[in-house]
Amino acid sequence: MPVMAENWHALSSTDTLTRLESRASGLTEAEAKERLSKFGANTLEEKAGKSPVLRFLSQFASPLVYVLLAAAAVSAFTGHPVDTLTILGVLLANAVIGYIQESKAEKAMAALREMAAPRAKVRRAGKLRDITAADLVPGDVIIIEEGDRVPADARLLELAGLRVNESSLTGESEPVEKALGALRAEVTVGDRTNMVFQSTAATQGKAVAVVAATGMNTELGRIAGSLSGITEEKTPLQKGIARLSNYLVIILLAVCGLILGVGLIRGLEPVEMFLLAVAAAVSAIPEGLPAVVTVVLAIGMRMMAQRNAIIRKLVAVETLGSATVICSDKTGTLTLNQMTTRQLYADGRSVDITGEGYRPDGEFQEDGKVIAADDETLRLALRIGALCNNATVTTGQECCSLFGDPTEGALLVAAAKAGLFKEDLDKQYRRLDEIPFSSERQYMATLNDAGKVHITHAKGAAEKLLGMCSHIYNGGRPAALDEAARHGVRRQIETMAGQAMRVLALAYAELPTTVTRLEEEHISGKLVLAGLAGIADPPRPEAREAVAAALGAGIRVVMITGDHAATAQAIAREVGIGGGRAMTGADVAALSDAELAAAVKGVSVFARIEPLQKLRIVRAWKSHGEVVAVTGDGVNDAPALKAADIGVAMGKSGTDVAREAADMVLADDNFASVVAAVEEGRGIFNRLRAVIYFLLASNIGELMALAAAIAILGDAPLLAAQILWINVVTDATITVPLAMEPRRGDELKSPPRSPEVSIIYPGLMWRVGYTALIMAAVVFGIFYWAEQRFTVEEARTLVFCTVVSFELWKGFIARSDELPAIKIGFFSNRWLLLAIGIAVLLQLAAVYLPFLQAAFRTVPPTPQMWAIAVGAGFSIFAVEELRKIFFPRLFSRGKWRRGE
């Protein structure tokens, strides 16, 4: 087991490896396991969350509860022990329900945090593995690439142009260039150039390093403590709902005050009247609303996660529902990112390659006839593709999975099909240096030792590399690349790209052995073009349907890709993204922001776009008031992801930096998951509206009935305890199942909701008003009728059951404002049926069980009373059902757009 030293930067890399009892091929799994138990997980200690007891107690911390406690005290002192107990019982029930809801939301958030956990690429026993960063131990050999968040403090062993942004640790925003040499012991963290530190971000290049410290022993662990994971600040929707609740509290308290006043004037008993007013206030105020909103959002997040869209910022859940433009990458998002080299163009000949996937079985064909792959230029091109390559394809029993970039995998496999294997070539041409691939550079080059000379091998975007070539390999030797030859190659590129292939040029240059470090100037304008590789990457089978669904939902789909215009357009056509002209990165660069804003609306395909240009395109779309979702995976996509309304990063192929900038991460990198998330987002909004309708319609209806009876008849139709009971039995039980209402499948049929339209819209308020009025009128009528025929206990029992019946039927009508139950299926929300079943049992208990009869002063209802109660509630269901059949959009005003 290694001894822990402090000054790793003062040791040479080999000494560091020795001291850490590790080696270049990494630790074995057994060693890693042993060290994990000794050093603990590579995580920072989190601040402890609220304890369950505290969370339960905090449910009581609300002004409403204080009022109720006061009411309980008043009833106790004035000789109403049953009321006291009921109020306390209700308080307890409310707290338990609030506690459960909060824990549910908390659990959903924790599960999401888990899914967003950082990962690390590690070499264990010579094999590359992708593990959760928490499992890293000192001595592990890790690989750090552009865009990675460094998973632990580590000493560098190998370098290729690594630059690291250390601002999270040192505050210095300029990326730091790294080196290998040992440093003086007293050098401070910011200047330890041979080390990388946890939480800093690799912005360029790559490196191999050995982990020196993990968890709380890292520099970050020492200074910080806890890293923020998912941002949990309140979303605009949650804030809006909180504001709405506050207004309602004031209005409803005023109404209850009024009822109290009227009651007192009408000569009702003051204590009874006070308790009644308090109970009315408590049941009318939708105190559970903010909690329900959080639960709906949390449940929605879980549903999105099940469909591979992992939410990082809660706000995305609501913004997604109003997305109007989705800007999507091509490679891997709309396509499978399963690359296969289909064609090679070398020495003026076009050769097709057969075979699928990463299995090195396939033939070379020319004009449909099998040929031997022994042509010199062809082999040269294949050799370049295999040498200028960092991918590996597993062989032997575990054949043939790819580790690394699929484009590179495709080139490796093509070479293997001709009997050229990377392991052999790497031995023959030892690699001395590398210019890593980046989306801006659009090419990659390596420097290899060929004995008498050094050779640079380069591959990259065809036009880019063509521009760096001075010669072309023809007839066994390099010939000058004149304008006519250049033109011929360009035509060939267009033809291949037009067949939806990504076209890479393969080139080389001989350099003197004095060149040991590769710089762009060594190769620019000196390369010899050996050939072109046409690589196919088929569209995802589900992409076409997802694009169609998005278009049907009024959402524009735009492709933004680093690939060639012709390739991009061919793929766009295949997945159904609108035609029109493709705009290229060069076009974008030539336009001012205003010109770009004017132009974007007519463009659906942006090709050869550099990541930083993505930001300009996103801004241009946003300037038209569009709600833009944009996908990205690289470090330089981060600004565009941040600027977008919904930044979407790739979970599999994306970099940590992109993921951290994003609002949502796609677990499967699939475009269809963005559309699924939009669908879920809209579903969540519908559910919230259903819950709000239910709460408002029920509470306002009850209050109106109460006010009318007291003012007109001079008697209360319900007792305080009964009102509180209704509040718990119906409000609490019905809202949760409404929040779990299954998706209907019509979410993508309507246009996107304009962001200025809030959850509450004019049509919704009209609907609340009319249904509340019907309920109040019917309840009042029944009380009036019953008062003259029955005892007051009987009349109240009847009203008590009638109101509960109304609420339960309302549960059904709240599910949709346009679709009748016969269309959405009476039984499709099982949770609602279950909740209604429970509520019915509770209500039966309240009128039949002797001790509850005593508490609520109820009597067993006669069959006639039951018929009235159930029938009255059903009336509202029938009226709404007919309304939805004949006038489905009567209350849709302002639902999606203001005034429409």
Ligand code: ATP
């Ligand atoms: P998208 O933005 O849709 O994901 P992309 O993956 O094609 O598109 P980039 O990764 O930026 O975009 O690649 C740009 C171009 O660089 C590609 O079209 C290809 O020609 C070239 N290229 C891609 N990968 C490599 C690589 N590993 N080595 C050399 N050149 C590459």
